[in-house]
Amino acid sequence: MTIRTRFAPSPTGYLHVGGARTALFSYLFARRHGGRFILRIEDTDLERSTAESVNAILEGMAWLGLEYDEGPFYQTHRFDRYNQVIDELLAKGLAYRCDCPKERLDAMREEQMAAKLKPRYDGLCRHRDLDPSQPHVIRFRNPDTGQVVVDDLIRGRMAFDNRELDDLIIRRSDGAPTYNLTVVVDDADMAITHVIRGDDHINNTPRQINILRALGKEPPHYAHVPMILGDDGSRLSKRHGAVSVVAYRDQGYLPEALLNYLVRLGWSHRDREIFSLEEMVELFDIGQVNKAAAAFNTDKLDWLNQHYIQHADPRRIAHLLRPHLGDLGIDPAEGADLTAVVAAQAARAKTLVELARISAFVYRDFEDYEEGAAKKHLRPVAAEPLERLRDRLDMLALADWEPVTLEHTVHRVAEELGLNLGKVAQPLRVAVVGRAASPGLDITLSLVGKEATLRRIDRALAYIRQGSAGV
């Protein structure tokens, strides 16, 4: 039998990292076993579902590269089917109409809570024969004895007593079916073999199995993956910074970094940390997934992102970097080859945003010197080496403006002046970059170009003289 899994988000917000991980696990499990991965949009809550959310989810999935084989299916397109099932349950006496007013239900709940009981519908309408033309909801007649046993792929055996459950509503008074009914009908109709979802659904599982059995279907296998918590161990929310997958993209994270981070949240393979999507597919084992919730740690995500920026094809990174440079008002077409810039800078940035920020100097003169750097390196003693550098560099032909010659020039100036290389290199670096950190000077100068280099050295010399005059 072909393995079939599904990701079934409800479009009431963006695709967040917890949902993305659930989707990833579901995707990996299907791919690992040569099965099919299905996307289903659970939009039966007409009030809260939006088209924007659907788009955000689709966009997030596409960015991560989690391709689905079937779908997206929309539950709102399947109301006829749900009603057909509900009518069938009604006809078999496995469901019934109920017109209990909200006030009665609320009062009952309060009484039960006060008596330290679990709030449950008391089944008042179970044996009443209501007029279908009057407003009503449909409730599922849940078995009231016995228990439901679930052999969860992640948690092992879980048992629930039927007497803890009550008769849940499967169709609202407005005629719209509810989640616990639709999910069961769809999973059965779509021949889902493995339901992989967040563990917030554990408590729904026995109800769904009961409905499934009433329909004469065999339940699928279940795997409930734990939730993702915020940095501080509390429930993940906006307060913890980015939670939406697309927001990570906008902040300069690579999809492979986020996927790698998410897969290691709850799953591991020996001592290994780096996994491509293909490697995950090859090695993933749902039974190996951790049972406990995991806290999201941005530091580790940053480390992975830096790793991937560093090891990816610089041409691809260059392409992805363009919009971030654009955000800084820079068009890299008007300067050094962006791929060369990426090759020089990749090891220095945790995100593409940072990469753009530390590379801006290649394409335009910086605004101000970094305070500490100027104070330390652009002092009067730096004037002589800078002047000498300016002369020597000016003498270089444009054709000689390349790393080897440039490095040689800087070394020669240091020797001539009898100075440590650092006394020459650092003032030059601050003069050209504006800060005390950059790639090797040979590369840095070659990227910046002759004209801008000389211009910036002049600017630094003026800065030094101005500073001395003020003392």
Place this chain on the structure above:
RNA sequence: GCUCCUAUCGUCUAGUGGUUAGGACGCUGGCCUCUCACGCCGGUAACAGGGGUUCAAAUCCCCUUGGGAGUACCA
């Protein structure tokens, strides 16, 4: 409240009765070095508590405590 799930370094995890409790991020010492990174070498730090079972428990059982979820005409 009730039901269910859950518990190894700060964080992510390895571990399935016998280990000096391993790795990774972070932090930190050093090497490399024209700076910053990268890289390399080293250090820091954990079995929530209490009872059992066993020759032997991080591993099995029970209780407590902590964390999470559900308890809707949300999904």
